[in-house]
Amino acid sequence: MKTGEWKSRFQKPWIIAGPCSAESEEQLLKTTKAVSALGVEVIRAGVWKPRTRPNSFEGIGLKALEWIQNIKKEVNVKFITEVASAQHVELALKHDLDMVWLGARTTVNPFTVQEIADALKGSYLPVLIKNPVNPDLALWMGAIERIANADLHEIGAIHRGFSSFRKSKYRNEPVWQIPIELKANFPHIPLICDPSHIGGNRDMIYDISQKALDMGYDGLMIETHPDPDNALSDSKQQITPERLDEIKGKLKIRQTTSDNVLFKTRLEELRNKIDSVDHDLIETLSIRMKLIEQIGEYKKKNNVTIFQLERWNEIIRTRPRWAEALDLRKDFIEEIYKQIHSESLRNQTEILNKQKP
Incomplete structure (x- = not known):
């Protein structure tokens, strides 16, 4: 599988930040300006939100894509959002999204991944692929290979943890060995940690982030919101831009080796x-x-x-x-x-x- 060295374009650690969901144009613009001022080049914003149960906030949809287009004219950043169907891909391409990611519920279904891969073919759009909901390395690798087979070479992986029946301090168990094995199989693609979804608690974000960087991850995806407690989705795991700045300042970046x-x-x-x-x-x-x-x-x-x-x-x-x-x-x-x-x-x-x- 050929993958480009596109990760070298971004300063390590590559930090992607932004709200779990785009809730209003004002909220998205405020967040974008705040995290961009911290040196963040890529803004995450959920447009469609696959929820476990109905009658929950499921995202703004098309209108949010229009907000993103407007904001990109005002702030020099790139935007990434989750796509879960071929229709989502078409709309993301139409509205000039810079990157997309496949969520955990999508990665688990090879039929859906293939439909998305077919829709992306010829677009050269960078794609990040989250691990499947359950700890299944083969499904994660298969999703990456399907996207690569669509002649897309700017591919990355996002580790967001795995569901578990066990009682745990984590929202999603990290099971660190699985992303390590993924990295061994695909050493040239960037591996991003999503500490927000692993911890499910904003107080855990720094520790998880530092551990990921200590293990050689290329970057982090951190949910950031101007008013986390009143966010419409995943309020407990989002942090303010000010807290993001504190975490960035505390993170220790270690060498992969030493010449000593x-x-x-x-x-x-x-x-x-x-x-x-x-x-x-x-x-x-x-x-x-x-x-x-x-x-x-x-x-x-x-x-x-x-x-x-x-x-x-x-x-x-x-x-x-x-x-x-x-x-x-x-x-x-x-x-x-x-x-x-x-x-x-x-x-x-x-x-x-x-x-x-």
């Missing part, structure tokens, strides 16, 4: 030690799985069910406790053992269903 010889030597030593420890970890896991296979055979011989609730409760109670005694986070170890347990059940299921030759 001592640093490189020491880093190599530590990585070699990690490689050795990882080898031991994998050997230990292999030994554990062989023991699981023996247990599976023993259960099959005695006609016993695979899943044993009491044993699982014992494991999930004791292992995190052991970890805490060694200064490891309880939640971290719980997640590891859930994955180990899932693989153990899979192995035992294969043994139970294996037919004698």
